[in-house]
Amino acid sequence: MKRYTQKFTIFLFALAALTFTACHSAKLETGGAYAPGSTTYSTNETTGVISTNVIETAAPDLALFNLDSAFDLAYTTANAVFELERNNRQLLWGVDPNIKRTLDTIRPQAVHAVQQYGVFRRSYIANPTPAGLSQLQQILAEMQRFSTSAQSALPKK
């Protein structure tokens, strides 16, 4: 159990590091959810072959993709910790009651952060602005803080 939590924590930090490293050099295929595009068709008059071409209808939003990726990871991390504690509650209570108590202080704040991310994300998607992006980044930073705090609450080896 203890070895599992330590290795899981290492995995999550490794994943975050890799994601951060890779995201800045990734490209978005046009026509995707973060890189809107429309498909045009043209027919070769000689051969009759129909060709398709996807044209950008809006600038790719790699920033939102990166934020959503990081949010997904932070959410998954926090969820894993909360579920781990809940599924092993009796055992962990016997190890240290402060594990549950610490997570119980984080839980409502994490819920609020997820709700806020949803509100501001919807707003940003409807009207992308640098200020909206900054707001999402701030909420994400809170989520990541809660995820880290939640992990720290679990027993170490």
Place this chain on the structure above:
Amino acid sequence: MPPVVFVILNAIQAAIAAAPQVEAIVKKGKDLITALFTAKLITKEQQKQLHDHVDEIVEHFQNNEPPPAWTVEPDPTN
């Protein structure tokens, strides 16, 4: 691929071996890493998967009670 990536990937492999309970999380992480490093092109399908998944999470938290693991429940009795 930068050498540090292999160090990190080895850590991930060790975590996978030690933590079968979080296989779904690990698989998602591996899929993301593979996507980001293999071609550095995030496909339309990968974008849709992430977009829809985040949509699902935030809509659930907006319209429903949080999942049980995210709520404060009574302390164990003993």
